[in-house]
Amino acid sequence: MSILKDIFTAIRGGASEAGEAIVDANAIRILEQEVRDAETAIAKAKQSLTRLKGSEIKLKREINSLNRDYDDYEAKAIEALNAGQESLAEEVAERLEEIAAERDDKVAEHSSLESEVNAINKLVRSREKIIQKNKRDLEKVKTIKEVQKATTSISDNVAATSSSQHRVSKALDRVKAKQQNWRDNMEAGEWMDKQEQGDDLDARLKQGGIGGSAGSNKSSILEKLKAKQKAG
Amino acid sequence: MAANMTREYSMTITLEELAFRLNDHTTDEGTSFDALLLENGVLEVVCSNNDEFPIHLALTETQLLAVTPLFNVAEVVAGEVDNLNKMLLQLAPAVPLSAFGLQDDTYILFGAIALGTHFEIIVHELEIQAENTIDVLDAIQSLLA
Structure with a gap:
Protein backbone atom coordinates (compact mmCIF):
# COMPACT_ATOMS: atom_id res chain seq x y z
CA MET A 1 0.00 0.00 0.00
CA SER A 164 -10.48 37.52 20.45
CA GLN A 165 -12.94 38.19 17.66
CA HIS A 166 -11.67 39.00 14.18
CA ARG A 167 -8.11 38.03 15.16
CA VAL A 168 -7.02 37.44 11.57
CA SER A 169 -8.77 40.50 10.18
CA LYS A 170 -7.26 42.70 12.85
CA ALA A 171 -3.78 41.32 12.22
CA LEU A 172 -4.29 41.71 8.49
CA ASP A 173 -5.40 45.32 8.93
CA ARG A 174 -2.34 46.04 11.07
CA VAL A 175 -0.02 44.58 8.43
CA LYS A 176 -1.74 46.46 5.66
CA ALA A 177 -1.59 49.68 7.66
CA LYS A 178 2.12 49.17 8.22
CA GLN A 179 2.67 48.52 4.54
CA GLN A 180 0.67 51.65 3.65
CA ASN A 181 2.68 53.61 6.15
CA TRP A 182 5.87 52.29 4.61
CA ARG A 183 4.68 53.25 1.14
CA ASP A 184 3.68 56.73 2.40
CA ASN A 185 7.11 57.18 3.92
CA MET A 186 8.68 56.13 0.65
CA GLU A 187 6.55 58.64 -1.20
CA ALA A 188 7.37 61.32 1.34
CA GLY A 189 11.04 60.52 0.92
CA GLU A 190 10.75 60.85 -2.82
CA TRP A 191 8.86 64.16 -2.48
CA MET A 192 11.53 65.43 -0.14
CA ASP A 193 14.24 64.43 -2.57
CA LYS A 194 12.46 66.29 -5.35
CA GLN A 195 12.04 69.35 -3.16
CA GLU A 196 15.69 69.35 -2.29
CA GLN A 197 16.61 69.00 -5.91
CA GLY A 198 14.15 71.82 -6.75
CA ASP A 199 15.60 74.15 -4.11
CA ASP A 200 18.95 73.45 -5.46
CA LEU A 201 17.79 74.39 -8.95
CA ASP A 202 16.27 77.69 -7.72
CA ALA A 203 19.48 78.50 -5.95
CA ARG A 204 21.51 77.82 -9.06
CA LEU A 205 19.12 79.92 -11.19
CA LYS A 206 19.44 82.81 -8.77
CA GLN A 207 23.17 82.51 -8.80
CA GLY A 208 23.05 82.67 -12.60
CA GLY A 209 21.02 85.92 -12.36
CA ILE A 210 17.94 84.20 -13.80
CA GLY A 211 14.47 84.77 -12.27
CA GLY A 212 15.32 88.09 -10.57
CA SER A 213 16.34 88.88 -6.97
CA ALA A 214 14.49 90.08 -3.89
CA GLY A 215 16.16 93.47 -4.28
CA SER A 216 14.89 94.06 -7.79
CA ASN A 217 11.36 93.04 -6.70
CA LYS A 218 11.44 95.65 -3.98
CA SER A 219 12.57 98.36 -6.37
CA SER A 220 9.96 97.45 -8.96
CA ILE A 221 7.23 97.66 -6.28
CA LEU A 222 8.57 101.06 -5.24
CA GLU A 223 8.45 102.18 -8.87
CA LYS A 224 4.79 101.12 -9.07
CA LEU A 225 3.96 102.95 -5.82
CA LYS A 226 5.59 106.11 -7.11
CA ALA A 227 3.65 105.83 -10.35
CA LYS A 228 0.40 105.49 -8.35
CA GLN A 229 1.35 108.51 -6.22
CA LYS A 230 1.85 110.63 -9.36
CA ALA A 231 -1.42 109.47 -10.86
CA GLY A 232 -3.20 110.18 -7.57
CA MET B 1 30.34 2.44 -2.24
CA ALA B 2 26.70 1.44 -2.00
CA ALA B 3 26.39 3.47 1.18
CA ASN B 4 27.71 6.55 -0.57
CA MET B 5 25.37 6.07 -3.44
CA THR B 6 22.27 6.01 -1.31
CA ARG B 7 23.36 8.90 0.85
CA GLU B 8 22.91 11.37 -1.93
CA TYR B 9 20.78 13.74 0.14
CA SER B 10 23.34 15.56 2.16
CA MET B 11 22.19 18.27 4.51
CA THR B 12 23.63 21.47 3.20
CA ILE B 13 22.29 23.96 5.69
CA THR B 14 21.27 23.81 9.35
CA LEU B 15 18.48 25.87 10.84
CA GLU B 16 20.96 27.49 13.25
CA GLU B 17 23.09 28.60 10.34
CA LEU B 18 20.03 29.84 8.48
CA ALA B 19 18.86 31.80 11.55
CA PHE B 20 22.26 33.41 11.88
CA ARG B 21 22.34 34.49 8.26
CA LEU B 22 18.71 35.65 8.15
CA ASN B 23 19.12 37.87 11.20
CA ASP B 24 21.99 39.56 9.43
CA HIS B 25 20.31 40.05 6.08
CA THR B 26 18.24 42.73 4.40
CA THR B 27 16.85 42.19 0.91
CA ASP B 28 17.02 44.64 -1.99
CA GLU B 29 13.37 45.41 -1.32
CA GLY B 30 14.25 46.33 2.26
CA THR B 31 12.84 43.25 3.98
CA SER B 32 14.70 42.18 7.10
CA PHE B 33 14.21 39.07 9.21
CA ASP B 34 13.86 38.10 12.83
CA ALA B 35 14.71 34.41 13.14
CA LEU B 36 14.42 32.48 16.37
CA LEU B 37 15.06 28.77 16.90
CA LEU B 38 12.25 27.39 19.05
CA GLU B 39 12.61 24.65 21.64
CA ASN B 40 11.02 22.01 19.40
CA GLY B 41 13.67 22.62 16.73
CA VAL B 42 11.44 24.76 14.51
CA LEU B 43 12.85 28.04 13.23
CA GLU B 44 10.40 30.93 13.57
CA VAL B 45 11.01 33.67 11.02
CA VAL B 46 9.28 37.04 11.15
CA CYS B 47 9.66 38.97 7.90
CA SER B 48 9.53 42.73 8.24
CA ASN B 49 7.09 42.93 5.31
CA ASN B 50 4.58 40.89 7.32
CA ASP B 51 5.29 40.76 11.04
CA GLU B 52 1.86 39.42 12.04
CA PHE B 53 2.10 35.98 10.44
CA PRO B 54 5.47 34.37 11.13
CA ILE B 55 6.84 31.60 8.95
CA HIS B 56 7.96 28.41 10.64
CA LEU B 57 10.79 26.47 9.07
CA ALA B 58 11.54 22.78 9.54
CA LEU B 59 13.93 20.40 7.81
CA THR B 60 13.48 16.96 6.33
CA GLU B 61 16.15 14.86 4.60
CA THR B 62 15.72 16.65 1.30
CA GLN B 63 13.83 19.88 1.86
CA LEU B 64 13.32 22.97 3.89
CA LEU B 65 9.62 23.33 4.76
CA ALA B 66 8.12 26.78 5.25
CA VAL B 67 4.78 26.80 7.09
CA THR B 68 2.65 29.85 7.80
CA PRO B 69 -0.38 29.04 9.93
CA LEU B 70 -3.24 31.25 8.76
CA PHE B 71 -6.29 30.62 10.92
CA ASN B 72 -8.27 27.97 12.71
CA VAL B 73 -11.36 26.33 11.26
CA ALA B 74 -13.25 27.90 14.19
CA GLU B 75 -12.35 31.34 12.83
CA VAL B 76 -14.27 30.78 9.59
CA VAL B 77 -17.74 32.36 9.33
CA ALA B 78 -20.30 29.73 10.38
CA GLY B 79 -21.52 27.64 7.44
CA GLU B 80 -18.84 29.00 5.08
CA VAL B 81 -16.17 26.31 5.48
CA ASP B 82 -17.13 24.47 2.27
CA ASN B 83 -17.16 27.73 0.34
CA LEU B 84 -13.80 28.67 1.77
CA ASN B 85 -12.28 25.29 0.86
CA LYS B 86 -13.54 25.59 -2.70
CA MET B 87 -12.28 29.15 -2.92
CA LEU B 88 -8.84 28.10 -1.69
CA LEU B 89 -8.65 25.29 -4.27
CA GLN B 90 -9.55 27.80 -6.96
CA LEU B 91 -6.99 30.33 -5.72
CA ALA B 92 -4.23 27.72 -5.38
CA PRO B 93 -2.99 27.82 -9.00
CA ALA B 94 -2.52 31.57 -8.66
CA VAL B 95 0.08 31.09 -5.94
CA PRO B 96 2.08 28.18 -7.34
CA LEU B 97 5.06 28.61 -5.04
CA SER B 98 3.00 28.45 -1.85
CA ALA B 99 0.35 25.82 -1.31
CA PHE B 100 -2.64 25.84 1.02
CA GLY B 101 -3.00 23.05 3.49
CA LEU B 102 -4.93 21.95 6.51
CA GLN B 103 -2.99 20.70 9.49
CA ASP B 104 -5.44 19.40 12.09
CA ASP B 105 -7.80 22.37 12.36
CA THR B 106 -5.31 24.97 11.23
CA TYR B 107 -5.24 26.31 7.69
CA ILE B 108 -1.66 26.81 6.57
CA LEU B 109 0.24 28.28 3.68
CA PHE B 110 3.35 26.27 2.97
CA GLY B 111 6.19 25.91 0.58
CA ALA B 112 9.09 23.50 0.20
CA ILE B 113 12.58 24.49 -0.83
CA ALA B 114 15.17 21.90 -1.84
CA LEU B 115 18.10 21.63 0.53
CA GLY B 116 21.15 23.04 -1.13
CA THR B 117 19.20 25.99 -2.50
CA HIS B 118 21.22 29.18 -2.58
CA PHE B 119 20.66 31.40 0.49
CA GLU B 120 19.49 34.38 -1.60
CA ILE B 121 16.81 32.20 -3.18
CA ILE B 122 15.63 30.91 0.21
CA VAL B 123 15.36 34.51 1.36
CA HIS B 124 13.40 35.44 -1.74
CA GLU B 125 11.00 32.53 -1.22
CA LEU B 126 10.40 33.61 2.38
CA GLU B 127 9.74 37.16 1.28
CA ILE B 128 7.25 35.91 -1.32
CA GLN B 129 5.54 33.60 1.17
CA ALA B 130 5.10 36.51 3.60
CA GLU B 131 3.60 38.59 0.78
CA ASN B 132 1.40 35.73 -0.42
CA THR B 133 0.06 35.32 3.11
CA ILE B 134 -1.26 38.88 3.09
CA ASP B 135 -2.69 38.52 -0.41
CA VAL B 136 -4.45 35.26 0.39
CA LEU B 137 -5.91 36.47 3.67
CA ASP B 138 -6.96 39.71 2.03
CA ALA B 139 -8.77 37.73 -0.68
CA ILE B 140 -10.71 35.52 1.73
CA GLN B 141 -11.16 38.01 4.57
CA SER B 142 -14.93 38.16 4.05
CA LEU B 143 -15.21 34.48 4.96
CA LEU B 144 -13.37 34.91 8.25
CA ALA B 145 -15.19 35.68 11.47
Missing part, protein backbone atom coordinates in the same frame (compact mmCIF):
# COMPACT_ATOMS: atom_id res chain seq x y z
CA SER A 2 1.26 3.45 -0.76
CA ILE A 3 2.21 5.72 2.08
CA LEU A 4 -0.11 8.42 0.80
CA LYS A 5 -3.01 6.01 1.20
CA ASP A 6 -1.81 5.24 4.73
CA ILE A 7 -1.75 8.94 5.46
CA PHE A 8 -5.23 9.34 3.99
CA THR A 9 -6.56 6.53 6.17
CA ALA A 10 -4.88 7.94 9.25
CA ILE A 11 -6.32 11.43 8.70
CA ARG A 12 -9.76 10.00 8.02
CA GLY A 13 -9.52 8.11 11.26
CA GLY A 14 -8.65 11.37 13.01
CA ALA A 15 -5.19 10.10 13.98
CA SER A 16 -3.53 13.49 13.80
CA GLU A 17 -6.10 15.14 16.05
CA ALA A 18 -4.36 13.97 19.18
CA GLY A 19 -0.94 14.64 17.71
CA GLU A 20 -0.25 10.92 17.32
CA ALA A 21 2.18 9.70 14.74
CA ILE A 22 0.27 10.07 11.49
CA VAL A 23 1.66 6.88 10.01
CA ASP A 24 2.02 3.63 11.88
CA ALA A 25 5.58 3.34 13.17
CA ASN A 26 5.59 -0.23 11.92
CA ALA A 27 5.03 0.90 8.32
CA ILE A 28 8.00 3.24 8.65
CA ARG A 29 10.19 0.46 10.06
CA ILE A 30 9.26 -1.77 7.11
CA LEU A 31 10.20 0.96 4.63
CA GLU A 32 13.50 1.56 6.39
CA GLN A 33 14.24 -2.18 6.55
CA GLU A 34 13.55 -2.47 2.81
CA VAL A 35 15.98 0.34 2.15
CA ARG A 36 18.64 -1.41 4.26
CA ASP A 37 18.00 -4.76 2.54
CA ALA A 38 18.22 -3.18 -0.88
CA GLU A 39 21.45 -1.43 0.10
CA THR A 40 22.96 -4.72 1.26
CA ALA A 41 21.86 -6.44 -1.97
CA ILE A 42 23.43 -3.65 -4.01
CA ALA A 43 26.68 -3.86 -2.06
CA LYS A 44 26.85 -7.63 -2.70
CA ALA A 45 25.96 -7.20 -6.36
CA LYS A 46 28.73 -4.65 -6.74
CA GLN A 47 31.22 -7.10 -5.27
CA SER A 48 30.10 -9.76 -7.78
CA LEU A 49 30.33 -7.23 -10.55
CA THR A 50 33.93 -6.43 -9.67
CA ARG A 51 34.79 -10.14 -9.68
CA LEU A 52 32.96 -10.76 -12.96
CA LYS A 53 34.60 -7.77 -14.57
CA GLY A 54 37.99 -9.24 -13.62
CA SER A 55 37.09 -12.58 -15.28
CA GLU A 56 35.79 -10.77 -18.31
CA ILE A 57 39.03 -8.85 -18.81
CA LYS A 58 41.05 -12.05 -18.42
CA LEU A 59 38.87 -13.94 -20.95
CA LYS A 60 39.08 -11.10 -23.44
CA ARG A 61 42.85 -11.18 -23.20
CA GLU A 62 42.94 -14.96 -23.71
CA ILE A 63 40.63 -14.73 -26.73
CA ASN A 64 42.86 -12.07 -28.29
CA SER A 65 45.92 -14.18 -27.72
CA LEU A 66 44.21 -17.26 -29.29
CA ASN A 67 43.22 -15.16 -32.30
CA ARG A 68 46.81 -14.08 -32.74
CA ASP A 69 47.99 -17.72 -32.47
CA TYR A 70 45.41 -18.76 -35.07
CA ASP A 71 46.53 -16.09 -37.55
CA ASP A 72 50.14 -17.02 -36.94
CA TYR A 73 49.58 -20.78 -37.57
CA GLU A 74 47.40 -20.06 -40.57
CA ALA A 75 50.24 -18.11 -42.20
CA LYS A 76 52.61 -20.95 -41.37
CA ALA A 77 50.26 -23.57 -42.92
CA ILE A 78 50.15 -21.58 -46.16
CA GLU A 79 53.92 -21.30 -46.09
CA ALA A 80 54.20 -25.12 -45.64
CA LEU A 81 51.77 -25.70 -48.55
CA ASN A 82 53.79 -23.33 -50.71
CA ALA A 83 56.92 -25.28 -49.83
CA GLY A 84 55.15 -28.50 -50.85
CA GLN A 85 55.26 -29.90 -47.30
CA GLU A 86 51.72 -31.28 -47.27
CA SER A 87 52.01 -33.44 -44.11
CA LEU A 88 53.45 -30.56 -42.09
CA ALA A 89 50.58 -28.37 -43.31
CA GLU A 90 48.15 -31.07 -42.16
CA GLU A 91 49.64 -31.03 -38.64
CA VAL A 92 49.30 -27.26 -38.55
CA ALA A 93 45.67 -27.61 -39.63
CA GLU A 94 45.05 -29.91 -36.64
CA ARG A 95 46.59 -27.27 -34.32
CA LEU A 96 44.38 -24.65 -35.97
CA GLU A 97 41.33 -26.76 -35.19
CA GLU A 98 42.38 -27.03 -31.53
CA ILE A 99 42.97 -23.30 -31.25
CA ALA A 100 39.61 -22.50 -32.87
CA ALA A 101 37.79 -24.89 -30.51
CA GLU A 102 39.46 -23.35 -27.46
CA ARG A 103 38.71 -19.84 -28.72
CA ASP A 104 35.04 -20.68 -29.34
CA ASP A 105 34.74 -22.04 -25.78
CA LYS A 106 36.20 -18.83 -24.40
CA VAL A 107 33.92 -16.68 -26.56
CA ALA A 108 30.88 -18.62 -25.32
CA GLU A 109 32.11 -18.20 -21.73
CA HIS A 110 32.62 -14.49 -22.37
CA SER A 111 29.10 -13.97 -23.68
CA SER A 112 27.52 -15.86 -20.76
CA LEU A 113 29.59 -13.68 -18.45
CA GLU A 114 28.25 -10.63 -20.22
CA SER A 115 24.64 -11.68 -19.73
CA GLU A 116 25.44 -12.35 -16.05
CA VAL A 117 26.81 -8.81 -15.75
CA ASN A 118 23.65 -7.47 -17.41
CA ALA A 119 21.46 -9.43 -15.02
CA ILE A 120 23.33 -8.04 -12.02
CA ASN A 121 23.09 -4.52 -13.38
CA LYS A 122 19.36 -5.02 -13.79
CA LEU A 123 19.09 -6.23 -10.20
CA VAL A 124 21.04 -3.21 -8.96
CA ARG A 125 18.71 -0.90 -10.87
CA SER A 126 15.59 -2.55 -9.48
CA ARG A 127 16.99 -2.36 -5.93
CA GLU A 128 17.87 1.28 -6.46
CA LYS A 129 14.31 1.89 -7.58
CA ILE A 130 13.04 0.40 -4.30
CA ILE A 131 15.42 2.59 -2.35
CA GLN A 132 14.31 5.74 -4.17
CA LYS A 133 10.62 4.89 -3.87
CA ASN A 134 10.91 4.10 -0.17
CA LYS A 135 12.96 7.21 0.46
CA ARG A 136 10.31 9.31 -1.22
CA ASP A 137 7.67 7.63 0.94
CA LEU A 138 9.71 8.19 4.08
CA GLU A 139 10.17 11.79 2.99
CA LYS A 140 6.38 12.17 2.77
CA VAL A 141 5.97 10.84 6.30
CA LYS A 142 8.74 13.09 7.53
CA THR A 143 7.17 16.08 5.76
CA ILE A 144 3.81 15.45 7.40
CA LYS A 145 5.53 15.14 10.76
CA GLU A 146 7.56 18.33 10.33
CA VAL A 147 4.61 20.35 9.02
CA GLN A 148 2.63 19.16 12.02
CA LYS A 149 5.46 20.28 14.31
CA ALA A 150 5.82 23.63 12.57
CA THR A 151 2.09 24.25 12.72
CA THR A 152 1.59 23.11 16.27
CA SER A 153 4.25 25.42 17.66
CA ILE A 154 2.40 28.40 16.24
CA SER A 155 -1.06 27.09 16.95
CA ASP A 156 -0.19 27.28 20.64
CA ASN A 157 0.46 31.01 20.21
CA VAL A 158 -2.66 31.37 18.10
CA ALA A 159 -4.75 29.53 20.65
CA ALA A 160 -3.69 31.99 23.32
CA THR A 161 -5.09 34.91 21.37
CA SER A 162 -7.72 33.27 19.20
CA SER A 163 -10.43 33.96 21.74
